[in-house]
Amino acid sequence: MGRHSCCVKQKLRKGLWSPEEDEKLFNHITRFGVGCWSSVPKLAGLQRCGKSCRLRWINYLRPDLKRGMFSQQEEDLIISLHEILGNRWAQIAAQLPGRTDNEIKNFWNSCLKKKLVKQGIDPATHKPLLSTDHHHDDNKKQEDTKIIMTTENNNEKNNTTLPSSIHLPFSTNLPSSILFNHSGSYYGGGDDDNNNDNAIIEASREMFMTNNNNKATTFLDPLSSLYADYFPQQQQQPNNNYHQLSAVTAVTNYCGGGFCSMPSLTNSDQGGHVSVTDHHQLVKESSSNNSSSNMYTSPWDDNIMSNKMMEPFFQFNAIKCEDLYKTSCSSWEEDNNNHQEHTHHNTAASSSSIHFSNYNPLTSLSEDLTAANFDVFHHI
DNA sequence: AAGGACAGCAACCGCCCAACC
DNA sequence: CGGTTGGGCGGTTGCTGTCCT
Incomplete structure (x- = not known):
C-alpha cells in the first residue's frame, strides 16, 4: 500500500x-x-x-498525557501486561492512563527489555532464559534491584537530575482549593515572607482565572512544582535570592479565543534540546453563579479527573520559568552552573510571545503582559 | 579535549483494517 | 463487491545528548 x-x-x-x-x-x-x-x-x-x-x-x-519517568508500579504493570498481550502497545497503553503506546514501546525497547534480560528473563516469553550462563542468579538480581532503587532514591532526594519531561506531582504542592476574587486578588494559599523556606512553593499557589459569561475558562499553574524541580535548593537555602523570584502564572480565557497568545506549546525546541512541558487542566468546581468566589480545585484530584468539566486545558513551557528566572534573579549564572541539565533550552526560540520586560519581581501585581486574551498574573 | 559508542526518544514507514462509495 | 480512503498500530530509523575512553 x-x-x-x-x-x-x-x-x-x-x-x-x-x-x-x-x-x-x-x-x-x-x-x-x-x-x-x-x-x-x-x-x-x-x-x-x-x-x-x-x-x-x-x-x-494531548493534554492528558502524563510526562516524566515511569513509576515502579507502571513498570511492573507494563511487564505484566506485556506478558499477557505481547507487543500490543496500544492495548498496554490503554491500561496506563496518560501514557502513549509509543512511549511505552520506547520504554520497553530501551529499558525494560534489557532489565529483564539482566534478570535472566526472556523478554519475549517472560520465562527464564535458557542460557549457558547459569549465573543470572541472585547476584545479578541484587544488582538490578540496586540499580532500580538507586534511581528512585535519586529522584526523591536529589531533584537536580531532571527527566526530559516532568509529570508534576502537583497534588502534593497545591492546596485542594484556592480562592480568588474576580479581580484576581489572592485569598488562599500562603505567602509568608517571614518563612522563606517555602516561599516559592507557597507563593506559586496563587493562580487565578475569572470565569467569563458562564463559559469554560482555563488556567495553568505550572510553577509550584516546577520550582521545586528546577531550583530545589530553594527549599534548602531559605536566605538565597530565589525567594525574591516571582513566578508567573499564565492565565487565559479559553472562550475568548485566547490561545493566540499562548507561549510556545512545545517542549521540544528546534534544536531538539531537553525542555519541560506540562499540561494542566482546569476544573471549575463551582457554578459560576456563585459570585462570592471562583473556586478551583487541583486538577489532579482523581475524582475530578473524570469530571467532564475539565475539558479545557493548557500546557506550559518551563522555558518561561527559566526566562523569568534569568530575568529576575541575579544569581542566574551561578545557579545555571549547578543545573546544567536545565539550561539547554533554546529560550530565544520560544519566548517571543511573552515579555518580561515590564515585570517587577518585587511587587505583587498583575498586568497584561501580552496581547489581548492573555493575562499574566504573578506572585510573591 | 576530542571523538566514538551508546542510550533515549520523536517521528516516520509500511501494513492492516474498517468505513464508505 | 471491489476500490479508495483514512485511522490505527507495531517496527524501525535517525537525531541528539550523554557517557566513556
Whole structure:
C-alpha cells in the first residue's frame, strides 16, 4: 500500500515539529476538536500530512498525557501486561492512563527489555532464559534491584537530575482549593515572607482565572512544582535570592479565543534540546453563579479527573520559568552552573510571545503582559 | 579535549483494517 | 463487491545528548 495519499503531496514538512507548528496544531484541535485528520493540516495551516498531525497530537500535545519517568508500579504493570498481550502497545497503553503506546514501546525497547534480560528473563516469553550462563542468579538480581532503587532514591532526594519531561506531582504542592476574587486578588494559599523556606512553593499557589459569561475558562499553574524541580535548593537555602523570584502564572480565557497568545506549546525546541512541558487542566468546581468566589480545585484530584468539566486545558513551557528566572534573579549564572541539565533550552526560540520586560519581581501585581486574551498574573 | 559508542526518544514507514462509495 | 480512503498500530530509523575512553 505504501504511503498514504495525504503524504504524497509535495512540500510537506517532515522531521521534528517546531514550536510554531505545535501551537498551530494545538490551537486547531482545542478549538475544533479531533475530526478528520486529513483535513487538519490545511485547516490548521500546517505543511504536514494528517497522519503526522495525528501522531503529534496523540504522542505529544494531548493534554492528558502524563510526562516524566515511569513509576515502579507502571513498570511492573507494563511487564505484566506485556506478558499477557505481547507487543500490543496500544492495548498496554490503554491500561496506563496518560501514557502513549509509543512511549511505552520506547520504554520497553530501551529499558525494560534489557532489565529483564539482566534478570535472566526472556523478554519475549517472560520465562527464564535458557542460557549457558547459569549465573543470572541472585547476584545479578541484587544488582538490578540496586540499580532500580538507586534511581528512585535519586529522584526523591536529589531533584537536580531532571527527566526530559516532568509529570508534576502537583497534588502534593497545591492546596485542594484556592480562592480568588474576580479581580484576581489572592485569598488562599500562603505567602509568608517571614518563612522563606517555602516561599516559592507557597507563593506559586496563587493562580487565578475569572470565569467569563458562564463559559469554560482555563488556567495553568505550572510553577509550584516546577520550582521545586528546577531550583530545589530553594527549599534548602531559605536566605538565597530565589525567594525574591516571582513566578508567573499564565492565565487565559479559553472562550475568548485566547490561545493566540499562548507561549510556545512545545517542549521540544528546534534544536531538539531537553525542555519541560506540562499540561494542566482546569476544573471549575463551582457554578459560576456563585459570585462570592471562583473556586478551583487541583486538577489532579482523581475524582475530578473524570469530571467532564475539565475539558479545557493548557500546557506550559518551563522555558518561561527559566526566562523569568534569568530575568529576575541575579544569581542566574551561578545557579545555571549547578543545573546544567536545565539550561539547554533554546529560550530565544520560544519566548517571543511573552515579555518580561515590564515585570517587577518585587511587587505583587498583575498586568497584561501580552496581547489581548492573555493575562499574566504573578506572585510573591 | 576530542571523538566514538551508546542510550533515549520523536517521528516516520509500511501494513492492516474498517468505513464508505 | 471491489476500490479508495483514512485511522490505527507495531517496527524501525535517525537525531541528539550523554557517557566513556
